[in-house]
Amino acid sequence: MKVIWNNEIVDRSQVRIDPEDRGYQFGDGIYEVIRAYNGTFFCLEEHLDRFYSSASKIEMNVPYTPAELKHLVNRLLDETGIQTGNLYLQLTRGVSSPRNHMYPDAGVLPMLTGTMTAVDRDAAKMEAGIPTIVTDDIRWLKCDIKMISLLGNIMVKHEAHKHNAEEAILHRDGIVTECSSSNLAIVKNGEILTHPDGNLILPGITKLVWIRCAKALGYPVREVPFSLDDLYEAEEVFCSSTTIEVMPVSRIGDHVLFDKVPGKVTRALQNAYLEEIEQQCGLLTV
C-alpha cells in the first residue's frame, strides 16, 4: 500500500515512526481527513487551509507549501487508484530526544504521514440515521484546533459505543457544543441552530458547505449556543462531518425518538450537499 511519508510516496512497510516522535509522546500534531469521490478530492482547498491554520495555532511550521501538499496528496490518490475514500493526513512536531515538554528548536523537521482508505458512501445509513447519546464535553478549551491529542474525543465515542450508539452529543453545563467527531445542528421552529465557531467546537468544513446550501435554499440558520432542552424539543437533529456528510440523528439516549428521519430540512440539505459534491467531483453512482 502506498502512503505519504514526508515529501514522498512510499510503500507503507517502509514507514518507521520514532518512539520519541512528539506525536507519539505528547499528541503534539495536527491532522485532516479529506474525502475523495470519483477520484477527486472534495473541498481540498478548505481542508488544506484548515491544516495550515491548525499548525499555526500550535506554532508549528508546515515545511511544505500548499501547492506542494496539494501535489503530494493528489499523487497519493492517483497511485492508490482509490476513487471514493478518505485521506488521513497528519503532521507532528517531529523527533526530539530526550523527551521534554518544551517545543524543540526550529531545526527539528515536522513529520508528515498520510494514508488513503477506500470507503464508499453509506447511503443506507444516511436514510436510517444514527443513534446517539448525550454526555459531558470533557475535552480541552481549544477545540478549534484539529489536533491528534484526541483521548477526550475517543473516550466519549467509546461511551456512545457502550450504549449501542454511534455518536456522543456533547454539552458543557447544559449548552450543546458538538459531537465526538462531528458538528451538530438542530431544526427548531423551522430554524436551523448550530453552535457558533470559537474555542469550543471544530470549524467544520461540511458545516460550512451545508450552511451555504441552507441559506441558498432559504432556510434560516443561526449560529448560536442552544441548550439540551432545545435539543430534546427539536423537530430534526443532524450531525455533519467529512466522512458522514449530513447525517440524521435517529435517537438521543433512550428517550427521544424521531418518527421519521431524515426530516424535511435534513433531507433538503443532504440533497444540496450531494449536488455540491457532484459539481466538484462528477456524478455519483452510490
Add this chain to the structure above:
Amino acid sequence: MKVIWNNEIVDRSQVRIDPEDRGYQFGDGIYEVIRAYNGTFFCLEEHLDRFYSSASKIEMNVPYTPAELKHLVNRLLDETGIQTGNLYLQLTRGVSSPRNHMYPDAGVLPMLTGTMTAVDRDAAKMEAGIPTIVTDDIRWLKCDIKMISLLGNIMVKHEAHKHNAEEAILHRDGIVTECSSSNLAIVKNGEILTHPDGNLILPGITKLVWIRCAKALGYPVREVPFSLDDLYEAEEVFCSSTTIEVMPVSRIGDHVLFDKVPGKVTRALQNAYLEEIEQQCGLLTV
C-alpha cells in the same frame, strides 16, 4: 542505547512504531516518569500503581503483571548502567487499521515503550527556584489520568518559555489547579494549601510524599481549592514533581518576587524529601 519494547530490552535502533499506532493518531495511551537515584527506583510501587490506575480509567488492559513490569524496568536500569536518571514508560492502545475513533477489539496488543535518561539532581536550581507565569488551565476535565494527549500541557509550557519562565501555574476561573507538569502548593498564614485530588489535577506521587513529610514535621496541610489572590498573597510557593522534586517558585509573572527562596517551610520539605530518597536509595552525593 537499550530501551524497553513490549516485554523485551532491545537496542533503540530496533524499535519501530507503526504510523497507525493509536498513540500516534489519537494520543491514546498513558505513561509514567520514574526517577532513579544511586541505581534504585524511588517510589516504584506507587508509580506502577498509578500506571495501572491510568490504564484502567481509559479501559486499557496492561498486558503485564506488576511483577513483570517491575522486573522489566529494573532490568533496563541495570543494562543501561544509569545511576541517577529518569525512566519514561509509555503504553498505547496498539496498532489498529484503518484509523477509527472506536477502541479496537481486545485482540489488539497495547504497545509498551520505555527509555532511561541519565539526569542529575539540579541542586542549584532547587536553591534558586524557578520563575513561573500564570495562565488559563485549557486542559480537559480528566486531568487525573496520566495520558499522552498532552498538547494542552505543552502549549502552556511553551507559553511559560516565551515569558522566560519554566512553569505555567494554571487556574480555572481564578481557582489555581496545578502547573503544566507539576503540582503546586502555597504556604499562607503558616498553612500549606494545595488543590485536592479529583478530575482537575494529577494525583502527584511527589506530592503524596511531601504531604506525609509535612504532617510528620507538624505543618498543617489542607487539600482545598485556593484562589489566584491566595497565590499572590502567599508567603511561599512551590511546585513538585518526580523530576523537579520540591521546587521553590522564585517569581510569578512580572510582579511577584519572593525575597528569599526556598522559604522556611519549602526548605524543610526539601530536606525531608531528600531523607525519603536516601532511605529508599541510599545516601546522595549531589
